[in-house]
Amino acid sequence: MTKSALQIARAAYQPKLPKALKGNVKAVAGAATQSVADQEAIQKLFPNTYGMPLIKFEATDEAIEFPAINVGVILSGGQAPGGHNVISGLFDGIKKLNKDSKLYGFILGPGGLVDHNYMELTADIIDEYRNTGGFDIIGSGRTKLEKEDQFEKGYEILKELGIKALVIIGGDDSNTNACVLAEYYAAKNYGVQVIGCPKTIDGDLKNEMIETSFGFDTACKTYSEVIGNIQRDCNSARKYWHFIKLMGRSASHIALECALQVQPNICIVSEEVEAKDMSLDDVVTYIATAVANRAAQGNNFGTVLIPEGLVEFIPAMKRLIAELNDFLAANAEEFSHIKKSHQRDYIISKLTPENAAIYASLPEGVARQLTLDRDPHGNVQVSLIETEKLLSEMVGKKLAAWKEEGKFVGKFAAQHHFFGYEGRCAAPSNFDADYCYSLGYTAASLIANGKTGYMSSVRNTTASADEWIAGGVPITMMMNMERRHGEMKPVIQKALVKLDGAPFKAFAAQRETWAKETAYVYPGPIQYFGPTEVCDQPTKTLQLEQGK
């Protein structure tokens, strides 16, 4: 394997651990916990894993001898920087407990457990992946682990390999499923513990006990690097508006964090659009107004950050899409006979007036996409909409109209970007390298202490790693009941951007200035070796949330 100079140098980095985990460790139990809502329903569904106490690890002089243990690990869902460090922290943690402990990786996600596809992760393999990005050590997958026959199939291989604990590294859904599995194995007395680790670049798995999900730090810094570069270009060439879409469908944390880092002219926050019941035209008008104001000052350039999930947060668009789904499902046969050039008018004639008007306002390409590309369930594929192009096209149209009315005096030319894959597998920042390693190490301590249905938790993360607080949170504590596919299900509450939270408020307090002035900040690439203020800062989101 050919390696870059940075890969080689970075392999030698020793991630930092909380002080409490460095020597002998004891688990201190806190108060019993409750779920965030629907306590009765959740308790009923999780009789064995509900109400458990918070766990905090503390240093102790007392050395305990642990028997060797076999542990399994699964990477679930989309990649996030630092996954390999969770695994190396877990590996080092169980080896410290007993050098004869073994770690098995299930291949290509939860499917590997069900299909008995696995490999032993030896020291040689682990060493190849320390401090690297990606999930390629064992691969990841999106199989949902939620059915009893999957649990039983999984148990077969766990039994065969003598695995007593399984660590599932994933987002909110995967951790919900980890808890269901923990409950199932506990109810069956199978003697297999299940521990979760909070992963997702989207930043929407967080709460009082989980300060941040891993990968958010590195991904946002990587996006901010390239957005900063684009802003410097924008400010040098002074002739383009750059519309930059950022990954993250279910929450706008990434766009907001990047905005705090780079100070763009505009950043749309989906949660605000929904809360204010803004229409697509409202969003377009908001952007066009900022463009026109800058043009009046002679500045025909700027940057707009757009969260990937925006369209799904616009209430009126949601209603349009819902009606389109229903209509096209009911009239598929008739629609298939309509000539392509007549489809748009046909759809408009069939929709309710409100939805017809919105549909008619959409650019041709987007309108066609909404009727043609449907997923296997017959639903419109919203994720295929190129929101950045949709918005810039509509802004351009509005500005052209304003120009005729004398309300816009400038030029408008747009460039488009979408960043997602560029950051999901970046090599982890020092923060993510340390945080992930600590999460994995903490998972090993939870296993040693016989815990199941817990999520590995590392807190106080704006302090130095030494001061971080390691422990465990019962996953049921984060749950509530939500309707999914028509059924009420226990799920971990997703953390959307809070409009009364410190990060949004810091953004809202400055955005008018940013819109008018050119206040760009250029964060530059992630640094691993330089001064600590360059290399070791957590995200602005985390700092603001913790009052820093």
Place this chain on the structure above:
Amino acid sequence: MTKSALQIARAAYQPKLPKALKGNVKAVAGAATQSVADQEAIQKLFPNTYGMPLIKFEATDEAIEFPAINVGVILSGGQAPGGHNVISGLFDGIKKLNKDSKLYGFILGPGGLVDHNYMELTADIIDEYRNTGGFDIIGSGRTKLEKEDQFEKGYEILKELGIKALVIIGGDDSNTNACVLAEYYAAKNYGVQVIGCPKTIDGDLKNEMIETSFGFDTACKTYSEVIGNIQRDCNSARKYWHFIKLMGRSASHIALECALQVQPNICIVSEEVEAKDMSLDDVVTYIATAVANRAAQGNNFGTVLIPEGLVEFIPAMKRLIAELNDFLAANAEEFSHIKKSHQRDYIISKLTPENAAIYASLPEGVARQLTLDRDPHGNVQVSLIETEKLLSEMVGKKLAAWKEEGKFVGKFAAQHHFFGYEGRCAAPSNFDADYCYSLGYTAASLIANGKTGYMSSVRNTTASADEWIAGGVPITMMMNMERRHGEMKPVIQKALVKLDGAPFKAFAAQRETWAKETAYVYPGPIQYFGPTEVCDQPTKTLQLEQGK
């Protein structure tokens, strides 16, 4: 101005200089030079600046007192990382000659000279921009400085400000124009020297005396960072082919350098496509074959690097576009009456059979683009073609056909990326920071020695900066006569990728292995503070060209 931690830390970096420039400097003249071709014609056009000797700067014990001098500087054309360091090197260089020297910047490119739009660049301003990316200190522009009345308008302001030397930082065309201006002012005895500096991320301004243009190093490293991240994602998710287009219309140096850095499965080199007279279908077949071969091994993922200018290098596409340009210009009126849904068939019926067949093979969107979007001269806008989507769509179609024939057994799903603006204004790597500062400092020495019509030259750039060789090259030496807009013009020869050059040969020797295996390298982000093998390596292109 809010600054990131890295901006602040990086401002303190002191760029390295060649040893010869550190103390007192003397100019040593070499042999007289000749243009690379068309010597007689070039000499006739440049009687005052032709045949001058190469200049090399050497250290001397003799201190010479220089009078204060006023110097002007212009940034011309597209941004490239390091432009601000050329200016700070120039500033420090003329201040070292005499502390009362002054530097004036012309604003928004060559147009600033003609329109008398300028600012004095004082130490305070310069200090704000050291080691930063972008051209925003004075902005850049694309006005071509090529007419006598522009030269005369420029001279007015130069005279007014007492400017005795002008430094033009630009690509091949801008340096050609710098030389025309040098010749004009020399012929008129205006007493204004003109010095060029080799800028372009495209890497196509290079020759025996100019080893590399500045910005190429940083831009390629930035692209390679994000391509590497995508490759790690690709290798973790194992379900997408990523088609990645890279900036650079007139040469494939960027794509080739990135390929050498990241080892993708496929990289298309335009110069090879042209040399082998490959058709679009040949390129598509080449990619589809690699996809099918990987699929046969169970690997339904990979990466393809595509130079932005590819379509213009495919001989058959050039012929199609030429016929389309002519036909649409002659039949604009008739074509405007053809119904949109009939346009494609109409065009096919009118083209020669060879071109009609190619046109018919194009995806609908691209075919429409070729007939609808024309520039002010009526020409097809090739640059608007999304080559990465064109190729993946055609590859998908071919694979679908092969699947029916049993020749393809896998799945094919594509993601698309285009990187350009992400790297043009990145903060310069150590290499570019040092190289640019040295180029600017060298320009000051050329000015001190009364030179005009020279390009600042820093060579031996794979050695440590101490050992770099600073000097000047007569711009006429790099010229030949080429047909431009129907007229023979003296221009600096553009450096395309040489198929018998070491970089291409190194790539060609490995590409079959890369296509089959997953040999990805992950360069990671540019580092400024770490070990020298991480922070200070020049490009692979430069190392291979210099036999390293």
